[in-house]
Amino acid sequence: MKYEATIGLETHVMQKTNTKMFCSCKYEYGAEPNTHVCPTCLGYPGALPVMNEKAIELICKAGLLLGCEINPYSKWDRKNYFYPDMAKNYQITQADEPLCLGGEVTVEVEGEMKTFTLERIHQEENAAKNTHVAGASLVDYNRAGTALMEIVSDPCMSSASDALAYMTHVKQVMQYGGISNCDQEKGQMRSDVNVSVKPVGQKELGAKVEIKNMNSFAFIQDAIEYEIDRQISVLESGGTVVQETRGYNPDRGETFTQRTKENAHDYRYFPEPDLMPVKVSKEQVEQWRSELPEMPAQRRVRYVEQLGLPEYDAGVLTASMDVSDWFEETMKHTKNAKAVSNFIMGEMLRLLSEQGLSIADSKVTPQKLAEIIALIDAKAISTGGGKQIFETIFNEGGDPAAIMEAKGLAQVSDDSALEGWADEAIANNPKPVEEYKAGNPASINFLMGQVMKASRGKANPGAVMQMLKQKLDA
Amino acid sequence: MADLNKCTISELSEKLASGDCTSVDIVNDVLASIDANDGNVGAYLTIDREDALAQAKAADEKRVAGSSLPMLGIPVAIKDLLNVKGQPCTCSSKILEGYVAPYDATVISKLREAGAILLGRVNMDEFAMGSSTENAALGKTSNPWNLDHVPGGSSGGSAACVAADEAIASLGSDTGGSIRQPAAFCGCVGVKPTYGRVSRYGLTAFASSLDQIGPITKTVKDSAILLETLCGHDAMDSSSIEIEVPAFGKELSTDTSLAGMKLGLPKEFFVEGMDPEVEKSVRDAVEHCKSLGAEIVDVSLPNAKYAIAVYYIIATAEASANLARFDGIRYGMRVDGKDPADLYAKTRSAGFGQEVKRRIILGTYVLSSGYYDAYYKKAQKVRTLIRNDFTEAFKKCDAILAPVTPTPAYKKGEKTADPLKMYLDDILTTPTNLAGNCALSLPCGFASNGMPIGLQIIGDDFQEETILKVGHAYEQSTEWHKRHPSL
Amino acid sequence: MSETHEGMDVGYVAKLACIDLTDEETTLFQGQLDQVLHYVEQLNELDVSNVEPTAHAIPVYNVLRKDEVGTSLNHDDVIANFPSATDGHVRVPKIIDQ
């Protein structure tokens, strides 16, 4: 029998706010433990939540970017469960009236355009951070109560590559939209994955298995593939797949049972009496829509139409927002888009990947790259010289002009010097001169080589060629 | 200096202004009264004498420097569920032993700004769950009018200390009658403000959609003065309403006429099983208001009879979540366990009293999977009907007159064995909490056994001015408020 | 509701609420709460199918605050309230992933 998988994702994204969702404590990754806490986020008696305006704006903008409808009326609920990282032992969330409804994204999966639909995006609050030591766990509430939104897809995907393409797109949109940095290392983007398998053609879905709380795309991909195989082999051996929650062990590349249906929580949702509902007007939605930043697709079109870049370049440059922003910053200092693109796609991305760095760490700044390109355009250095300067700065830092001097990379375009070398080459090499004059244009390359040799590489090749032609064609 | 502790806020303000006494004198008299009587009354859980005297001294210095803040130098007792920075806040529960509040409730900041002296913390039913202060884990409080009787609850300490002249005024909180009922039982005046009038920030929550903080005082005018201090919009409480605060105290004149005022009498509030002496006192009070010029009209609150059922579903459900934070992890009492779940269960079992456990279990049940619609959602819908009843009634009248309780204060131990019986006593106070509007309780007589009887004056949303006006007129033309218990 | 409240299992609900009850408490509460639930059945007299539920007596909307950093608690006060602390963290028995 042939089987097919159905996959849905619940993606938690931490919004880029200064303060937490319901209190004015600062959100700061890596701060000393329990220093950004207050009665509200510690769940002290008598403390009350108040909504963060910016978080509401960001979730609604995220919704608009993912094609959701903004709910004109949304409300808050308490989700009750006991856990040490949950200060009040209930989480404030949105059960039946979330801020964003529906939505869809269209992405390319292995050369094919696919549309995945969303069920909703709702706002909630983050949990504290637990660390484990011998015989005990330690809790830091700095992260407790930070703004966290949950993007819930429909069960509309059928493979790990679908899920990967979807998440990559969501991440890109969140970053471009200024909604979240989606730094997975810092837990700013995590996903729960629902996987079920059924015989091809069967209408009803198979038993749903939820794999909880993964932050790496690679792990998610592996977990999905493992889980699909596991469920198929259960079915093939005549067994039934149990509805349950599983964890993923990246070391073993396996999922494992965490909680079965019988032990499922009874969350006892009810309307949060401490928070008032949110009403969003049509005018507010339009205002937010007008403020939405440019998305990668729009940037690609602009790069091609306005900057004259090839489609391929535009795609590479916009794949990550950091790189695209860096490109745009460089364009403030130069007009030569193609040269910037070449340097980024060639030198920059190669060096970054070799050294495992991100573009923010690069010692070559947009200003410095623009200076290098200006030197090339002024024919003060060759393109090769420019690359040498780029790599030097990337590794050691420094100033392009100073490196050009120090490494003796300046080209000679001065006519009198070139003329001397050209006359010498013509005088010393009558044979290629004759061949050229007899109609073999390639022979000029030999003369050119002689001039470059005499200049020890510093002659501007274009200027040399021009000079030789002028003399031979005369 | 004689018996300053027996004076009202308005009397003391005059004495202080004219230099007849100092705040230190007042605090000394109050402390002397506590020394003399609190062994019997048991209103206080903690008092920091030196701190109270230091506050009084500072208030006197401020006055010399020209300050004339409304509550300057007046000592106020605080119900033990309000957070005061640096003080314990036990809610009369073992589970909060060791917790030191690191912040001031908004009403506490307002009291400080108004110059009041924070006198001490008074007893209550654990987490405000109860109507007799017998559910207190950390103290036993008696009714100053008869020490064998309960002071009412949950703000039993707040009412008892005022009745016993162990404080000039106090703060209580009212979720289902917890200010009005003990005020009635102890012969004091108490106000449950409109929901949203007073910030709940720093009030340990029992049922968030019902809780309001309010004053317990010796006279209506004092309640007006103290209420004015407590009211006002607070950005820290999302349910706090942005609405102007009238000068409640100044509005009250010596004119006791109620001419032009329509007062509603709901037949449903004279319930079956009501003590005849209570009914008579309230009906006499109605007649008295008529004699002051008020027009008495019949109104109907047909769904008020469902208030107890609705209240005990909504309040316990909210409480089950509100009290989940008391888990032994971040503050308060901890009984260690082999894992967190074990620690929670051990801590909560040892830390909560029986009534609290009972209500948490009831509240957990009505929210649990499969029962939510049948209980919680249904209760919320009936809540709508109760609120609509009041809206209709207030189309016909300016305020509603009613009893506060079906009986005067009963003897200790009389109802502890039967929770439902105790719950049913809240039938006349819970409708207002569910609807959100305001109500006042003031003395309107005494039973033959000497226990006070209360009259309830219920107002529409944000009509505190009206109920204070009616209450003041009634009080100024009667003598009940002048009696003091003999201790 | 008449059919539902028969199902109240005090022991199970107490577990949901993270409270251990003694056998005596379980028996006592079972009786008392059954009585309360029986009393509550009177709500069945009402047809509320077309009534909107009230979650807030006096509802207001969009109560928002600016995304501006305020004062957090003094770290020492926070630690002083922790029943058990290690390196600025609250210490709890080992959490076993559920």
Ligand SMILES: [Zn+2]
């Ligand atoms: Zn906080």
